[in-house]
Amino acid sequence: MCGIAGYIGKKPAQNIVLDCLKKLEYRGYDSAGVGYLLNKGLYTVKVTGGVDNLKQALQKNATPASVMIGHTRWATHGKVCTKNAHPQISENKKIAVVHNGIIENFLQLKQTLYLDGINLVSDTDTEVIPNLIMQKLKGKAYTIKNVLNALNKVLPMLKGSFALCILIDNLNCLFIATKFSPLVIGKTNTGVMVASDIVGLPQKAQVYKLKDNTLGLVFKDGFKCYNFNLEPVILQKLDVKNNGLDTDINGFSSFMEKEINQSPSALLNTAQNILYNNALSYIPKNAIESAKTFFICACGTALHAGRVLGYLLQKYCGIFCVVDYASEFRYKNNFLDKHSFCIFISQSGETADTLGCLELAKQSGAFCLGITNVYTSRISNMVDYCLFTSAGTENSVASTKAYIAQLCSAFLLTEWISKVLGKNIDYSYKDLLDVALCLKEDYYLKLQPVVNAIKDLQSLYILGRDIDYITAQEGALKIKEVSYIHCEAMPLGELKHGSLALFNNTTYAIVLLTQKELTQKVISNIIEMQSRGAHIILITSQKVDIVVDFCIYINNKKDVFSPFVATKVLQQLALLLAKQKNLNVDKPRNLAKSVTVE
Numbered sequence: 001m002c003g004i005a006g007y008i009g010k011k012p013a014q015n016i017v018l019d020c021l022k023k024l025e026y027r028g029y030d031s032a033g034v035g036y037l038l039n040k041g042l043y044t045v046k047v048t049g050g051v052d053n054l055k056q057a058l059q060k061n062a063t064p065a066s067v068m069i070g071h072t073r074w075a076t077h078g079k080v081c082t083k084n085a086h087p088q089i090s091e092n093k094k095i096a097v098v099h100n101g102i103i104e105n106f107l108q109l110k111q112t113l114y115l116d117g118i119n120l121v122s123d124t125d126t127e128v129i130p131n132l133i134m135q136k137l138k139g140k141a142y143t144i145k146n147v148l149n150a151l152n153k154v155l156p157m158l159k160g161s162f163a164l165c166i167l168i169d170n171l172n173c174l175f176i177a178t179k180f181s182p183l184v185i186g187k188t189n190t191g192v193m194v195a196s197d198i199v200g201l202p203q204k205a206q207v208y209k210l211k212d213n214t215l216g217l218v219f220k221d222g223f224k225c226y227n228f229n230l231e232p233v234i235l236q237k238l239d240v241k242n243n244g245l246d247t248d249i250n251g252f253s254s255f256m257e258k259e260i261n262q263s264p265s266a267l268l269n270t271a272q273n274i275l276y277n278n279a280l281s282y283i284p285k286n287a288i289e290s291a292k293t294f295f296i297c298a299c300g301t302a303l304h305a306g307r308v309l310g311y312l313l314q315k316y317c318g319i320f321c322v323v324d325y326a327s328e329f330r331y332k333n334n335f336l337d338k339h340s341f342c343i344f345i346s347q348s349g350e351t352a353d354t355l356g357c358l359e360l361a362k363q364s365g366a367f368c369l370g371i372t373n374v375y376t377s378r379i380s381n382m383v384d385y386c387l388f389t390s391a392g393t394e395n396s397v398a399s400t401k402a403y404i405a406q407l408c409s410a411f412l413l414t415e416w417i418s419k420v421l422g423k424n425i426d427y428s429y430k431d432l433l434d435v436a437l438c439l440k441e442d443y444y445l446k447l448q449p450v451v452n453a454i455k456d457l458q459s460l461y462i463l464g465r466d467i468d469y470i471t472a473q474e475g476a477l478k479i480k481e482v483s484y485i486h487c488e489a490m491p492l493g494e495l496k497h498g499s500l501a502l503f504n505n506t507t508y509a510i511v512l513l514t515q516k517e518l519t520q521k522v523i524s525n526i527i528e529m530q531s532r533g534a535h536i537i538l539i540t541s542q543k544v545d546i547v548v549d550f551c552i553y554i555n556n557k558k559d560v561f562s563p564f565v566a567t568k569v570l571q572q573l574a575l576l577l578a579k580q581k582n583l584n585v586d587k588p589r590n591l592a593k594s595v596t597v598e
């Protein structure tokens with residue numbers, strides 16, 4: 001993960017780089033740092049914590065430097081401390097590197113450097129890079145040509161993934177390189193920037209995206225890129241209409257609260273954009289008709305949207321569907337071939353494991369469909385066809401409105417596939433408009449007594465049958481990530497095969513009941529839990545005649561749409577719990593929004 005930034009131009013770089021890093025903080029916020037050139041010297045400033053801490057540290061001693069690199073870190077190798085913050089520098093202090101990615105063979109490389117008498121001081125994988133460059137420059141002048149050649153020798157030694165921005169003492173340029181990690185260049189009137197994501201670039205920048213296995217040089221008025229054979233590479237200018245982040249919290253207490261509130265419009269915009277653009281009709285019909293197996297791969301919240309899509313495809317289209325964690329699927333005997341129809345769901349379109357599965361699917365000749373929220377993302381560009389969700393920028397690490405938008409595309413895609421295959425379906429896109437109305441209702445007041453009862457718990461269960469079990473999984477993820485309460489999602493029917501042994505009068509279980517035909521079975525399960533003393537929080541759309549500790553009624557319009565509203569209730573519960581515990585809702589500890597490493 002991590003966000004990297006760089007600027008070279010006519011203006012002082014400090015505020016430009018800090019502004020860029022702030023926008024990239026969704027990629028990690030464990031520590032931050034900058035490196036800059038001034039008066040023929042290379043300097044670094046590094047702090048633990050987020051970009052605001054770095055800003056404070058730099059304010060004490062603002063620098064007029066006009067060449068700077070910066071980093072916001074999500075710790076992969078080495079704990080959170082200034083020693084492990086980036087930039088990492090070479091032993092001779094002449095080379096500074098910021099890195100996004102993982103160098104998988106870093107221990108081996110460290111060993112080689114150690115045997116050559118080079119002392120590494122951090123626990124990071126990154127530190128090998130400036131030192132390897134230093135080694136390749138041994139006995140040579142630090143000229144642009146020599147550094148480029150040295151870099152070109154070092155890059156093939158690095159196994160894994162990287163986006164790099166490098167400063168060399170005394171050389172008025174930035175060196176950059178990429179392999180399986182994103183990096184964009186933005187040209188403005190006053191200079192040239194590099195960043196991990198377009199959102200980090202100024203609004204009016206001309207944007208260029210680096211391809212994999214590219215290295216380059218950035219000057220104050222332009223850039224040059226090469227492949228790893230040092231042959232020139234021309235980058236295409238991207239047509240970016242709006243690269244701005246929605247950074248206004250609009251009076252809400254957090255982005256998460258604001259984004260939950262935007263769920264109805266995320267659903268409506270997604271439905272409208274897909275339908276008005278006839279987006280589904282561009283999926284080749286023969287890819288659907290000839291598919292033997294459908295595969296759905298994703299991570300985190302996007303995986304849960306994938307589980308709902310898999311459920312719908314099986315239920316309505318009679319399609320055999322494999323839904324798996326991208327991080328698991330990529331290392332299995334996967335049975336992919338040219339008759340496979342693969343779907344990759346990702347809000348960011350940059351998640352490393354999902355991308356890994358996409359590469360495998362492409363190699364096998366499968367048809368690849370993406371569902372992403374970012375037009376310019378790697379997944380959007382790599383798939384055969386991409387369906388876009390229109391959730392707008394999501395700032396909070398915990399995904400909320402993007403999930404609702406993904407659910408919307410899952411329902412529309414299923415409707416389309418059922419039509420292509422001549423199957424019957426008992427809902428239409430019009431029903432989704434009613435769901436958007438149902439999503440407008442807030443549950444904060446009804447949930448507050450529940451929050452008071454469970455806020456100090458160490459552990460909690462969320463249980464449901466059928467599609468409710470998928471909602472339980474998404475709800476448990478939300479509660480864990482923002483409130484730090486351990487929350488286990490389970491299919492209700494599985495409870496008595498082990499976990500019921502843990503139930504007693506201190507146990508709290510959230511039970512979802514939204515499917516009419518399962519009502520009696522769920523009630524029996526509730527009674528079983530109550531018989532062991534458990535407290536029940538019931539979230540239901542059904543009329544039930546049972547006494548529970550708390551009951552929240554919801555309106556789903558139709559049972560199959562329950563994931564929309566039931567998830568919203570659980571999102572609001574997670575948010576309230578986090579607020580009650582005074583936690584940083586938008587930036588939960590140890591997490592990042594975009595996971596670009598395995």
Ligand code: G6P
Pocket residue numbers: 299300301302345346347348349350351354397398399591592593594595
């Ligand atoms: C991270 C985020 C989650 C997200 C997951 C997948 O873990 O914190 O909110 O669901 O990545 O991200 P993607 O961008 O692929 O949907």
